[in-house]
Amino acid sequence: MRLINKVxxxxxxxxxxxEAIARTFAEHGCRVVAVEKDKAAAAALRKALPEHLVKVADITDKKAILTIVNQAMTRYGAIDILVNNAVAYTERPVHACTDDEWESTVDSALSSVFRACRAVLPHMMKARAGSIVNLCSVNQIVANPNMAAYTASKGGIHALTKQMAIEYGPFGIRCNAISPGLIMTERTLAGRSEADLRLDREAYPIGRVGVGMDVAMAAVYLASDEAGFVTGVDLPVDGGLTSLSPSALVSPKIRAWWGRQPLEFSKNDKP
Incomplete structure (x- = not known):
């Protein structure tokens, strides 16, 4: 119960x-205000967390977050924690990304974070306490192709997190980020074969890809009073991905030191 009586x-x-964060926060005694734009997903969460407040809203709606903050204050009288997780994005390289695709991704992934923080900060400043946890991504540490707007947005979240940490620290407000590696969700599993998953696992020194609980427990820590001296941090929850030399994936000698077999390639894969 590390978040007992917090909102x-x-x-x-x-x-x-x-969803993993919302459920885990509730298990740790937190009163959760869960925001979800998909009505079916929100209805399922409402059944799972009947004692908590579940609101259907699109975080790109500029008025929606203010309404939700006001409802949270009316019901609970405080907002102790904000977790900015929601995101929608388009997979495009720079040269193929339209203005609409760029703007919609940046609005969802970055601008909505700014607006949510702006909405809760006055209440946290008045209380002289609060914890903001922003979901960043390893993509802004080691980039992947086809993710221009997403990577730029997550880099913006990294910078915004540090800015808020130093700006609002004097008010007792902490701001941190989590940069997950590959986390198995409906979205990330779509279109992945077992062979794809095997190669995914190869990229992680810990020997597996992540699950929602890996990120949720990191969020519990950063949101809790146990992290009272932690602010401005971008915590990679990535199984060691961003610490790994690419040579460890392909060099037989290094893979032998690592205790792994050489990767097998099909004839079509060989240069």
Missing amino acids: AIVTGAGRGIG
Whole structure:
């Protein structure tokens, strides 16, 4: 019960990482205000967390977050924690990304985080306490192709997190980020074969890819009083991915040191 009697707003709480965070926060005694735009996912979460507040809203709606913050204050009288998790994005490289695709991704992934923080900060400043946890991504540490707007947005969240940490620390408000590696959700499993998953696992020194609970427990820590001296941090929850030399994936000598077999390639894969 590490979050006993605290009040948390969690965006994108109906599926994947957000759902894991909302459920885990509730298990740790937190009163959760879960925000989800998909009505079916919100209805399922409402059944799972009947004593908590589940709101159907799109976080890109500029008025929605203010309404939710006001409802949370009316019901609970405080907002101790904000978890910015919700995101929608387009997979495009820079040269193929349209203005609409760029703007919609940046609005969902970055601008909505700014607006949610702006909405809760006055209440946290008045209380002189609070914890903001922003979901970032390893993509802004080691980039992947086809993710221009997403990577740029997550880099913006990294910078915004540090800015808020130093700006609002004097008010007793902490702001941290989590950068997950590959986390198995409905979205990330779509279109992945077992062979794809085997190669995914190869990239992680810990020997597996992540699950929602891996991120949820990191969020519990950063949101809790146990992390009272932790602010401005971007915590990779990535199984060691961003610490790994690419040579460890392909060099037989290094793979032998690592205790792994050489990767097998088909004839079509060989240069």
